[in-house]
Amino acid sequence: MRFLARSAAVLIAAAALSAAPNSAVPAKPDDRAILHVLNRLGFGARPGDLERVREMGLDRYIEAQLHPERIPDAAMTTRLAGFETLSLSSRAIAEEYYVPAQKAKRQAQLANKNATAASANPAPSAEDTPGKERTPLEMEKARKQREVVLELSEQKVLRAAYSDRQLEEVMTDFWFNHFNVFAGKGPTQEYLTSYERDVIRPHALGKFRDLLESTAKSPAMLFYLDNWQSVDPQAADRMAAERAARAQRASRFGFMPPRNPQAGQAQQKQQPKRGLNENYGREIMELHTLGVDGGYTQQDVINVARAFTGWTIEQPRQGGGFRFDPRLHDDREKVVLGHKIKAGGGQSDGEQVLDILAHQPATAHFIATKLVRRFVSDTPPPALVDRAAKTFLSTDGDIREVVRTIVTSPEFFAPEAYRAKVKTPFEFIVSAVRATGAEVTNAQPLVQSVRQLGMPLYMCQPPTGYADRADAWVNTGALLNRMNFALQLVSGRMRAVQPGPGPVGAALTGELSEATSATIAKATDPTQIAALTLGSPEFQRR
Amino acid sequence: MFSRRIFMKNGGLALLSLGFAPAFLARTVEAAANVRRKVLITIFQRGAVDGLNMVVPFGEKDYYGSRPSIAVARPNVADGAVDLDGFFGLHPRLAPLKPLWDSRQLAIVHAAGSPDGTRSHFDAQDYMESGTPGVKSTQDGWLNRILHAREHEAATPFRAVALAAQLPRSLQGTEPALALNQIGQFGIRAGQATDMVQASFESEYAAAADGVLNRTGGQAFDAVRMLKSADPSKYEPEHGAEYPRGAFGEALRQIAQLVKADVGLEIAFAEVGGWDTHVNQGASVGQLAQRLNDFSQGLAALARDLGDRMDDVVILTMSEFGRAVAENGNRGTDHGHGNAMFIIGGHNVRGGQVYGRWPGLAREQRYEGRDLAVTTDFRSVFSEVVRGHLGVTDTTTIFPGFTGTQSLGFVA
Numbered sequence: 001m002r003f004l005a006r007s008a009a010v011l012i013a014a015a016a017l018s019a020a021p022n023s024a025v026p027a028k029p030d031d032r033a034i035l036h037v038l039n040r041l042g043f044g045a046r047p048g049d050l051e052r053v054r055e056m057g058l059d060r061y062i063e064a065q066l067h068p069e070r071i072p073d074a075a076m077t078t079r080l081a082g083f084e085t086l087s088l089s090s091r092a093i094a095e096e097y098y099v100p101a102q103k104a105k106r107q108a109q110l111a112n113k114n115a116t117a118a119s120a121n122p123a124p125s126a127e128d129t130p131g132k133e134r135t136p137l138e139m140e141k142a143r144k145q146r147e148v149v150l151e152l153s154e155q156k157v158l159r160a161a162y163s164d165r166q167l168e169e170v171m172t173d174f175w176f177n178h179f180n181v182f183a184g185k186g187p188t189q190e191y192l193t194s195y196e197r198d199v200i201r202p203h204a205l206g207k208f209r210d211l212l213e214s215t216a217k218s219p220a221m222l223f224y225l226d227n228w229q230s231v232d233p234q235a236a237d238r239m240a241a242e243r244a245a246r247a248q249r250a251s252r253f254g255f256m257p258p259r260n261p262q263a264g265q266a267q268q269k270q271q272p273k274r275g276l277n278e279n280y281g282r283e284i285m286e287l288h289t290l291g292v293d294g295g296y297t298q299q300d301v302i303n304v305a306r307a308f309t310g311w312t313i314e315q316p317r318q319g320g321g322f323r324f325d326p327r328l329h330d331d332r333e334k335v336v337l338g339h340k341i342k343a344g345g346g347q348s349d350g351e352q353v354l355d356i357l358a359h360q361p362a363t364a365h366f367i368a369t370k371l372v373r374r375f376v377s378d379t380p381p382p383a384l385v386d387r388a389a390k391t392f393l394s395t396d397g398d399i400r401e402v403v404r405t406i407v408t409s410p411e412f413f414a415p416e417a418y419r420a421k422v423k424t425p426f427e428f429i430v431s432a433v434r435a436t437g438a439e440v441t442n443a444q445p446l447v448q449s450v451r452q453l454g455m456p457l458y459m460c461q462p463p464t465g466y467a468d469r470a471d472a473w474v475n476t477g478a479l480l481n482r483m484n485f486a487l488q489l490v491s492g493r494m495r496a497v498q499p500g501p502g503p504v505g506a507a508l509t510g511e512l513s514e515a516t517s518a519t520i521a522k523a524t525d526p527t528q529i530a531a532l533t534l535g536s537p538e539f540q541r542r
Numbered sequence: 543m544f545s546r547r548i549f550m551k552n553g554g555l556a557l558l559s560l561g562f563a564p565a566f567l568a569r570t571v572e573a574a575a576n577v578r579r580k581v582l583i584t585i586f587q588r589g590a591v592d593g594l595n596m597v598v599p600f601g602e603k604d605y606y607g608s609r610p611s612i613a614v615a616r617p618n619v620a621d622g623a624v625d626l627d628g629f630f631g632l633h634p635r636l637a638p639l640k641p642l643w644d645s646r647q648l649a650i651v652h653a654a655g656s657p658d659g660t661r662s663h664f665d666a667q668d669y670m671e672s673g674t675p676g677v678k679s680t681q682d683g684w685l686n687r688i689l690h691a692r693e694h695e696a697a698t699p700f701r702a703v704a705l706a707a708q709l710p711r712s713l714q715g716t717e718p719a720l721a722l723n724q725i726g727q728f729g730i731r732a733g734q735a736t737d738m739v740q741a742s743f744e745s746e747y748a749a750a751a752d753g754v755l756n757r758t759g760g761q762a763f764d765a766v767r768m769l770k771s772a773d774p775s776k777y778e779p780e781h782g783a784e785y786p787r788g789a790f791g792e793a794l795r796q797i798a799q800l801v802k803a804d805v806g807l808e809i810a811f812a813e814v815g816g817w818d819t820h821v822n823q824g825a826s827v828g829q830l831a832q833r834l835n836d837f838s839q840g841l842a843a844l845a846r847d848l849g850d851r852m853d854d855v856v857i858l859t860m861s862e863f864g865r866a867v868a869e870n871g872n873r874g875t876d877h878g879h880g881n882a883m884f885i886i887g888g889h890n891v892r893g894g895q896v897y898g899r900w901p902g903l904a905r906e907q908r909y910e911g912r913d914l915a916v917t918t919d920f921r922s923v924f925s926e927v928v929r930g931h932l933g934v935t936d937t938t939t940i941f942p943g944f945t946g947t948q949s950l951g952f953v954a
């Protein structure tokens with residue numbers, strides 16, 4: 001039964017293939033073409049990959065990668081089984097990992113306050129440094145807090161290094177970076193695990209419109225780009241008027257209105273004046289959809305922000321989810337990019353904006369450009385960008401089809417595209433692990449190395465995400481760090497990382513220059529040979 | 543001059559005689575003989591230092607009214623503020639900076655800050671480093687854009703150096719900049735095989751057809767050699783300068799070393815944290831006082847160590863925002879707005895003066911009724927340094943969209 005189903009899938013896949021006459025995938029690929037695909041659709045070759053793909057057929061391999069859900073990947077599941085937080089809901093993560101630490105901190109502050117209040121005239125002393133003397137329990141709680149992002153980071157490294165769903169990893173990384181959020185901003189980190197797992201990954205090869213909406217409603221994004229506190233400036237007045245009306249009604253029916261004017265005042269004073277926050281309204285157009293030159297105006301920014309007022313978070317400090325609060329929403333009419341959004345739309349205002357943005361030709365072009373930059377070259381060939389954008393528009397933003405257009409194109413297999421991309425630190429480190437066939441029992445040291453190379457995972461501050469261009473990653477200090485990482489990896493000096501026997505050089509078959517080969521040939525020590533290969537100029541590119 | 547001679551003798555000239563002097567090194571040695579480069583040293587106080595306790599407005603009645611337990615006492619009292627001009631005083635732990643004030647090498651700008659009202663550390667640091675308050679999508683930092691505006695032939699890998707684990711946002715961008723923690727650890731680490739492995743890597747990159755990697759690799763190994771010849775272990779601060787122990791003092795010490803080694807340094811960056819004093823901030827003594835102690839000893843040592851080289855150097859301090867005027871319920875201070883910045887130099891600075899309009903601390907004078915108002919955009923301070931000290935006449939590419947380029951007058 002299962003066998004039949006699988007054969008059917010293969011047949012359908014084969015049919016789809018033959019129906020793609022534009023495919024430039026070579027029928028009889030040489031090793032360079034296979035390595036190129038392994039480098040671009042994934043994080044490089046592991047020992048044996050070249051042979052496996054050659055046997056399977058390059059077109060079949062690409063087709064399989066485009067459908068990660070059909071790749072079993074059971075070994076990956078086993079490898080990640082020990083990570084407690086990866087399967088938890090945001091609420092469970094908040095309750096188990098964050099709320100206790102926050103409580104402990106508050107209690108410590110309170111105790112401190114009481115202590116200083118108790119001594120009548122406290123002489124502040126140089127030793128007066130609270131926070132330094134944390135109890136073992138507090139420290140344990142703080143450690144637990146860090147564990148969430150650490151497990152997520154280890155997971156990212158391990159998946160990239162070992163998952164058979166390589167393209168899914170590449171796309172998850174791509175979209176996370178495209179819809180970047182920063183773990184260091186407020187409670188964003190409590191939502192990161194779910195953000196990658198539930199918001200990004202399931203749509204990584206799906207429909208762009210779905211991906212856009214799931215990010216728009218994710219607490220991680222709502223926090224990071226401040227939309228959760230963006231409200232209609234008139235909301236405060238409206239609510240005050242409602243309160244007054246309620247009080248009046250109550251008194252008419254003979255109830256006493258609440259008589260504590262002081263309490264009311266205090267409450268008003270405490271509440272900072274809230275209003276429209278344009279942050280998300282701007283970035284969703286500039287960075288997520290249209291691109292900076294996508295033809296929107298400041299008025300569009302304001303109107304998009306108005307449409308998203310009231311898109312907020314239920315119990316934000318306790319891992320709650322998306323909530324639309326109609327009281328905070330600006331329900332009047334808006335015009336976005338020439339489209340009228342009628343008054344009274346409530347939550348659908350924002351959804352209409354998502355529809356408008358997801359279907360703009362500028363969006364198709366912007367997304368196509370970024371994908372071509374990721375898969376082909378730092379200078380995206382305009383003709384390929386146009387074809388990919390056309391696919392985007394004709395398939396209602398089907399990411400799988402856009403990627404297929406790109407990775408089966410003549411431009412993708414053009415000789416000038418080979419090794420045209422400089423690896424990011426993450427790509428470099430993971431590809432080195434893969435090339436050596438290293439066995440990683442604990443990915444923490446690798447997470448640390450990615451940070452040392454200047455690309456701390458989940459810690460990219462600006463909403464632009466990390467750059468995908470050579471100039472961002474090639475600098476003197478970083479290059480030395482890469483060479484030192486290569487040395488560390490192959491020498492076995494890295495904790496919990498067993499350097500593999502792997503034929504490192506196979507990852508670079510036919511790619512090493514004569515000069516590099518000659519230099520490497522002079523070394524006799526096998527670890528030096530491996531280090532000189534992984535640290536070579538050729539291995540810095542994919 | 544001592545270190546430079548050492549470098550020329552053991553480093554540059556030795557390389558020349560061995561026949562693999564990189565082109566830029568020859569230029570540098572040549573250039574160093576004629577011109578001393580202008581250097582900007584920026585110091586970021588991360589976490590928002592309390593500017594009102596750093597540069598105390600003791601002449602302001604509302605200062606004492608708002609801070610019953612953490613105000614710094616007036617100058618005439620034991621451990622009170624160090625009087626500067628009858629209205630402002632330095633925190634007593636900043637006393638090491640007083641001689642610089644007296645010799646007119648220290649200028650202060652008070653009530654400086656961002657036109658953006660954010661009280662988020664993350665956003666405010668981001669804005670101060672990108673140099674574009676309110677605009678989050680700026681890719682590069684203002685210090686990197688300076689490098690771009692001042693591109694020149696004699697640039698070396700040490701043009702811009704952050705003494706930090708990672709390149710700060712302000713130095714990120716298209717121009718090469720270097721982040722290093724320890725000068726001594728900058729290089730290939732392969733134990734006993736280091737020399738051999740380094741030579742192998744070097745020949746790989748020297749022979750690379752790949753333009754970018756060939757060039758950058760070359761610069762990296764040049765840099766390694768230059769630093770080795772500057773021999774960090776032998777460095778001795780001059781003029782009796784004593785750096786405080788710890789990461790900050792160590793970073794400043796290495797900056798002085800790079801300045802004196804004439805390796806082509808133009809922009810240096812160091813950072814120091816621990817300013818987010820929400821709880822038990824202290825007054826003349828306590829948490830903040832300890833941090834200020836370290837801070838001022840470091841700055842004073844750096845200025846002393848550099849001696850008359852300070853005529854070519856400006857040290858600029860900054861912090862993402864100031865803290866609320868009134869102390870909070872935990873004898874600390876919450877996030878605020880305006881802050882104080884220091885500019886330290888030699889004859890190139892008109893010190894001994896507090897610049898900027900003082901907005902007052904009465905409730906109606908405050909920003910949103912609670913914080914020191916900002917009367918000087920931090921970009922005014924930055925751009926005056928960039929124009930007056932670094933000689934970039936047009937700063938529009940460095941601070942896009944910023945038009946308030948009137949000088950305060952602290953650069954001579």
